Amino acid sequence: MGRRCGVLGDPIEHSLSPVLHTAGYAALGLDWSYAAHRVASGGLTDFLASLDGEWRGLSLTMPLKLEAVPLVDELTERARLAGAANTIVFDQGRLKGDNTDIPGAIAAIRERTSAPLATAVIIGGGATATSIGLALADLGVRDIEIVVRSPERGAETCETVHGHPGHPDVTVSRLDEVTAFDVDLVASTIPADAQDAHLVRACVAVPTIFEIVYHPWPTPLAASIGDRVLVSGFDLLLHQAAVQFELFTGEVAPLDAMRAAGEQALAASSGS
Structure with missing residues (x-):
């Protein structure tokens, strides 16, 4: 079954997360989608309320990492310790906040x-x-x-x-x-x-x-x-995305495929 994931933040246009996660889905033959959504400070509650059962996970950038903490049903120990969640996993109607930056x-x-x-x-x-x-x-x-x-x-x-x-x-x-x-x-x-x-x-x-x-x-x-x-920063983005990928899909992240896609996108954006 196809599932939906995405990255939220403001600004969000520069994010490579869609490239990384989409490359991972393609490498494993998963019929999943991942897109960027601009969500400004104060907008996370409404965005979460708009989602349906197709959604499996969200990646959060600033300014939403702190905003997510009181909105989830459960925090992992590392997210609790950090006081910030950059990941939300939808699990049978419950929201689980995690911190894959660590x-x-x-x-x-x-x-x-x-x-x-x-x-x-x-x-x-x-x-x-x-x-x-x-x-x-x-x-x-x-x-x-x-x-x-x-x-x-x-x-x-x-x-x-x-x-x-x-x-x-x-x-x-x-x-x-x-x-x-x-x-x-x-x-x-x-x-x-x-x-x-x-x-x-x-x-x-x-x-x-x-x-x-x-x-x-x-x-x-x-x-x-x-x-x-x-x-x-790309090293960090890649490795935290790999942890998110595994949390969302339950599959081992195809790191090489994700890295290659990200490096190609970075080279294209720099004009090199």
């Missing part, structure tokens, strides 16, 4: 590097930064610095990440006071146009850069990578 980030990092990670900086303080912080804590990072424009923007992320069962040490710093980072990994969750030369210089000695943005590409941080390790 396992997706872990898989993305470990695909690119097996180096031990003890210290990290996360630039930005939103829901994605929180999920990345929890993923890093799962990987054994015990010293995490949240770098934001204003300290109050990072307070909730700091508290949530410290609440991980490993209880990493988490501090908050101001972005305009950054000099140079001496850590194992820097993860940036801020837009490309917010990455100035000062920030790029501060990251120049960091061996692994996790650039969450995948459009536009390359970002200033990605362009400066040289021979260091780069974990890209």
Whole structure:
């Protein structure tokens, strides 16, 4: 039986999720569909109310990851810990909220590097930064610095990440006071146009850069990578989508087919 899935957010036009999931369905011969839907902040309740029994799952981008939490019937432990759900699974009339950014980030990092990670900086303080912080804590990072424009923007992320069962040490710093980072990994969750030369210089000695943005590409941080390790936003998108695919379909995600389709779409969008 054909089922429907989709990705919601605002803006949503740039999303590669339809490409990835559709390629996965084609590879496995599934008669499923997946499309992007623009849903602004405050619109998730009405959108959910409009769906029928054909629907199996939703992927959520900002600003809906936080909005989904009180609207579902059940949260997985990782979604509860993050306080954010980027995935909704429809299961016999019940809505289950999950957070695939956390396992997706872990898989993305470990695909690119097996180096031990003890210290990290996360630039930005939103829901994605929180999920990345929890993923890093799962990987054994015990010293995490949240770098934001204003300290109050990072307070909730700091508290949530410290609440991980490993209880990493988490501090908050101001972005305009950054000099140079001496850590194992820097993860940036801020837009490309917010990455100035000062920030790029501060990251120049960091061996692994996790650039969450995948459009536009390359970002200033990605362009400066040289021979260091780069974990890209596409890596994260692919691996979290693979977890979603398996939650929705019950099938093992055809990662190679999904990756190839995504890379082709990225190359086409950049004109290369």
